[in-house]
Amino acid sequence: MTGLNPAHIAGLRRLSARAASSSSSTSSSSFPERNSLFSFSSVVDKVITQLHNSGVEVQPGLSDAEFARAEAEFGFVFPPDLRAILAAGMPIGAGFPDWRSNGARL
Structure with a gap:
């Protein structure tokens, strides 16, 4: 843990202690079991439709390789909801980053 100040280490x-204690003491009644993943498909459809209706050009969605390149270049991971939207279609124009160009215009 070199490079971290004492407050970060503490x-x-x-957090590590809390995670370790909660995993051993949680009961199934505390947290409902999840049997499926949340789908963003209805939200994605609404967003893409709204973009089209607003006159925003929407190009084909980003591929997994394009997501990986952008995430590596900028050092972050797209949140699941934004990833779902950008996989369905990528808005182009003023106010929207061009994730396909190197050094995307943010």
Whole structure:
């Protein structure tokens, strides 16, 4: 843990301790079991439709390789909802980053 200040190290230790204690003490009644993943498909459809209705050009969605390149270049991971939208279609124009260009215009 070199490079971290003492406050960060202490915080990580507290989080680690909480995670370790909660995983052994949680009961199935505390957290409902999830049998499926949340689908963003209805939200994605509405967003893409709204973009089209607003006159925004929407290009084909980003591929997994394009997501990986952008995430590596900018050092973040797209949140699942935005990833679902950008996989369905990528809006182009003023106010929208061009995730396909190197050094995307943010």
